[in-house]
Amino acid sequence: MIEKLQETFHNRCHFDFTRILVVGVSGGPDSLCLLDILYKSGLKLVLAHMNHQLRAEADQEANNIRKIAHGYGIPCVVKEENVGVYAEVHSLSVEEAARILRYRFLFSEAERRDAQAVAVGHTADDQVETVLMHLLRGSGLEGLMGMEAWQVPNAWSKEIALARPLLGIWREEIEAYCRENDLTPSIDLSNFEKTYFRNRLRHEAIPFLETYSPHLKEKLLRMAEVLRGDLQVLDPVVESTWRECLKQVGDGYVAFKREVLNEQLEGMQRRLMRRAMDQLRPGLRDIGFEVVERGLSLLKRAGSGGRVDLADGLRLVVEGETVWVAAWEADLPETGWPQVKGQPIYLYIPGSISLGDGWQMDLQTVLDVEEGKQLAFHNNDPYQAWLDVDEISGALELRSRREGDRIKPLGMEGQRVKLSDLMVNVKMPHRARTGWPLVCCPDEVLWIPGYATSHTSRIQPGSKRIIHISLIHRG
Amino acid sequence: MIEKLQETFHNRCHFDFTRILVVGVSGGPDSLCLLDILYKSGLKLVLAHMNHQLRAEADQEANNIRKIAHGYGIPCVVKEENVGVYAEVHSLSVEEAARILRYRFLFSEAERRDAQAVAVGHTADDQVETVLMHLLRGSGLEGLMGMEAWQVPNAWSKEIALARPLLGIWREEIEAYCRENDLTPSIDLSNFEKTYFRNRLRHEAIPFLETYSPHLKEKLLRMAEVLRGDLQVLDPVVESTWRECLKQVGDGYVAFKREVLNEQLEGMQRRLMRRAMDQLRPGLRDIGFEVVERGLSLLKRAGSGGRVDLADGLRLVVEGETVWVAAWEADLPETGWPQVKGQPIYLYIPGSISLGDGWQMDLQTVLDVEEGKQLAFHNNDPYQAWLDVDEISGALELRSRREGDRIKPLGMEGQRVKLSDLMVNVKMPHRARTGWPLVCCPDEVLWIPGYATSHTSRIQPGSKRIIHISLIHRG
Numbered sequence: 001m002i003e004k005l006q007e008t009f010h011n012r013c014h015f016d017f018t019r020i021l022v023v024g025v026s027g028g029p030d031s032l033c034l035l036d037i038l039y040k041s042g043l044k045l046v047l048a049h050m051n052h053q054l055r056a057e058a059d060q061e062a063n064n065i066r067k068i069a070h071g072y073g074i075p076c077v078v079k080e081e082n083v084g085v086y087a088e089v090h091s092l093s094v095e096e097a098a099r100i101l102r103y104r105f106l107f108s109e110a111e112r113r114d115a116q117a118v119a120v121g122h123t124a125d126d127q128v129e130t131v132l133m134h135l136l137r138g139s140g141l142e143g144l145m146g147m148e149a150w151q152v153p154n155a156w157s158k159e160i161a162l163a164r165p166l167l168g169i170w171r172e173e174i175e176a177y178c179r180e181n182d183l184t185p186s187i188d189l190s191n192f193e194k195t196y197f198r199n200r201l202r203h204e205a206i207p208f209l210e211t212y213s214p215h216l217k218e219k220l221l222r223m224a225e226v227l228r229g230d231l232q233v234l235d236p237v238v239e240s241t242w243r244e245c246l247k248q249v250g251d252g253y254v255a256f257k258r259e260v261l262n263e264q265l266e267g268m269q270r271r272l273m274r275r276a277m278d279q280l281r282p283g284l285r286d287i288g289f290e291v292v293e294r295g296l297s298l299l300k301r302a303g304s305g306g307r308v309d310l311a312d313g314l315r316l317v318v319e320g321e322t323v324w325v326a327a328w329e330a331d332l333p334e335t336g337w338p339q340v341k342g343q344p345i346y347l348y349i350p351g352s353i354s355l356g357d358g359w360q361m362d363l364q365t366v367l368d369v370e371e372g373k374q375l376a377f378h379n380n381d382p383y384q385a386w387l388d389v390d391e392i393s394g395a396l397e398l399r400s401r402r403e404g405d406r407i408k409p410l411g412m413e414g415q416r417v418k419l420s421d422l423m424v425n426v427k428m429p430h431r432a433r434t435g436w437p438l439v440c441c442p443d444e445v446l447w448i449p450g451y452a453t454s455h456t457s458r459i460q461p462g463s464k465r466i467i468h469i470s471l472i473h474r475g
Numbered sequence: 476m477i478e479k480l481q482e483t484f485h486n487r488c489h490f491d492f493t494r495i496l497v498v499g500v501s502g503g504p505d506s507l508c509l510l511d512i513l514y515k516s517g518l519k520l521v522l523a524h525m526n527h528q529l530r531a532e533a534d535q536e537a538n539n540i541r542k543i544a545h546g547y548g549i550p551c552v553v554k555e556e557n558v559g560v561y562a563e564v565h566s567l568s569v570e571e572a573a574r575i576l577r578y579r580f581l582f583s584e585a586e587r588r589d590a591q592a593v594a595v596g597h598t599a600d601d602q603v604e605t606v607l608m609h610l611l612r613g614s615g616l617e618g619l620m621g622m623e624a625w626q627v628p629n630a631w632s633k634e635i636a637l638a639r640p641l642l643g644i645w646r647e648e649i650e651a652y653c654r655e656n657d658l659t660p661s662i663d664l665s666n667f668e669k670t671y672f673r674n675r676l677r678h679e680a681i682p683f684l685e686t687y688s689p690h691l692k693e694k695l696l697r698m699a700e701v702l703r704g705d706l707q708v709l710d711p712v713v714e715s716t717w718r719e720c721l722k723q724v725g726d727g728y729v730a731f732k733r734e735v736l737n738e739q740l741e742g743m744q745r746r747l748m749r750r751a752m753d754q755l756r757p758g759l760r761d762i763g764f765e766v767v768e769r770g771l772s773l774l775k776r777a778g779s780g781g782r783v784d785l786a787d788g789l790r791l792v793v794e795g796e797t798v799w800v801a802a803w804e805a806d807l808p809e810t811g812w813p814q815v816k817g818q819p820i821y822l823y824i825p826g827s828i829s830l831g832d833g834w835q836m837d838l839q840t841v842l843d844v845e846e847g848k849q850l851a852f853h854n855n856d857p858y859q860a861w862l863d864v865d866e867i868s869g870a871l872e873l874r875s876r877r878e879g880d881r882i883k884p885l886g887m888e889g890q891r892v893k894l895s896d897l898m899v900n901v902k903m904p905h906r907a908r909t910g911w912p913l914v915c916c917p918d919e920v921l922w923i924p925g926y927a928t929s930h931t932s933r934i935q936p937g938s939k940r941i942i943h944i945s946l947i948h949r950g
Contacts, residue, residue, distance in 0.1 A: 218613075226742070265708050267701070
């Protein structure tokens, strides 16, 4: 047992012998053993006990613990909390209420004293029960690996660790330790502190499953250990992929680069999605399998875009080159699209128009057109276009879409298509469509900057009068 | 159900509709449903059935299956095997014997017909039982994720896949399918084919655990799915780290670069060690946790080296800069150390001696020693040494170690230490020590090439007669 403890102390619990450690003591064998061992290892301790005020003996137990602290010569804080009332007010089970109040007390005490950590007496048996509990919920790697011996950040603090030095020690060993060291636990509170579910696991399910597999508890404890190691290998990979996929983090949303996210393995996409949800809803426990799968399946099928509900007011939005995990109420940024509003603008050549948000459209005549050189105007930058003015009837204007707009996209042999259909086909983000700038003549759309030019005004070998238009973002 | 099947067909099972698929059919509902679905999806099938000859009805069942194949108009192969005899000869349970013979038959049939895969009727229920079985054994990620829907390579073939298209379909759904499609299973063999342990899990443990967690089976199925995704993320990371750590793979051994291996996280070290063991003993199942932990702990503590038994005649050897996972009988290479054998060799100056394996020792007098320049002879290449000849009594010789050898290592103020202790301290590989070349005078060791020089013959400000010795590997 001493060897196992030393292993935990040195490899898992990063104790600082110069700083205070708050030990949560209930009076049961686990916490008495913990206290004794920590004391003997020379740590600077403060004992903390919560009086649950749920039973008649509670005050007597608290007094008993004060005496124990006095015996060791270490400071002792006892706090009285009316757990019953708290449970009722917050509609919690008594066990859950007691747990919350206890940890709050321990960590507030630790903060007040600038302690390095709060130590609690979870044992290997508790660990196995936790693993099994998570398994029965169908939990992932994080659940199956159980509790951590040194957890920081944790649910109660970002800086003060939650230490569980006894996580590798079996209850039997602890009881033997108590006997050998003349530690007399008061009435065992630990069973009271467990939920009904946990107690049933301990006294019924585990003995039952042991008939299937001897040494089951040891096996599960080791399994948890190995899975923890795997997760430690996974974590940095997920972290670096997260950074690779991340576009932006804003108020109520996380934006991923769609293409990079889509390239990832399904398992990685699951982890990134969970991580985004966790970032937006830090308290959100047990994100369901279906929730994540719903998101994954949208990622797979979303063409020009789509949206799907996740959980707890979060949704997944796929738009153009961006995938958002966002709160419903979040105001997603426009991602800097060029947009026009209001009346059409007549286009003068040469000329320059500011569209707002740093976007500017420049128009000029290309004067010297050498025979045969026109084809070079078909370039790869979709934010530049060359039009044959002689093919255009009527004045050029810049405007947003209208009901019934049509275009003959270049490359479709003059076929007319609905602008709305084209916008879907080219995967223009849904929210961007209404205000997207269009260069039009009265009859048709000639250029959709970034997406398509018209067959009508295309440059041909005989083209004479050519204009060049560019839409540039000046930041 | 059709939707779920399509998902499996398209995303998991990579069926080639132009190539043959061998379907293993027992006559139970799972395999009849499988056969019907595969047939209707238009795959080129060959039906294969093994007559276990364990029960009176076996021949009748085989005939029944021939009729079913005839009804579909697909080829049918029936093989008779005396499972009972095989089980007895190989000391196997009847179920295990049947399983081995069945898969051998299916895959040999597939090979004969150049089939793409062997399809078997494992269901979601089978998957959950597998997961639970592995959990009870305390298995790692690979076990907890259960069986694969498309497994290649597998235990039976490196090229022909083992396909399990029904892995996402519940037994209930399969039974409903059989009823709706007028498929009449012969006596259900599937229960017979399961082991006692599996049957107990199905009929006792799972219903019991469902009282703890409603929809437990669905939860475990999803858990397996998520864990599979995590493993898919892990795999390439392990693969690239494997390549990074690997030094050499030889007959009966895998050699790692010790320093690189030591830098890895514990979880990664576990996976690399398991992979090395798997490479050396491909059939080795269930490598125990303790085995791997024994290896890890040697890695952590081994100073100058050490060795520890792993399992199945494998050991872990830490030597110098190398970590070996090796069979006991493997002849580990000497990694090119300089070694001497036989009688001492008198050293003439100037002179040159070949030690074998490409190693050569050169000796020469340094003629012009300028005052104050001698200190420059203290260099950083441990395979070169300068000795003050005036401080040496007796002739110089080159030899291997002897009982009682001593040296006064430079930097220890003339203190004498045992050569054997020094070799441990400087982490000289154990196997290299006996033959390591030493430059000695009758009284003491003066130079251990690569490791230490002597205080006795050190160069001092007044040194006049200096010799230079180098040990060079000429390849």
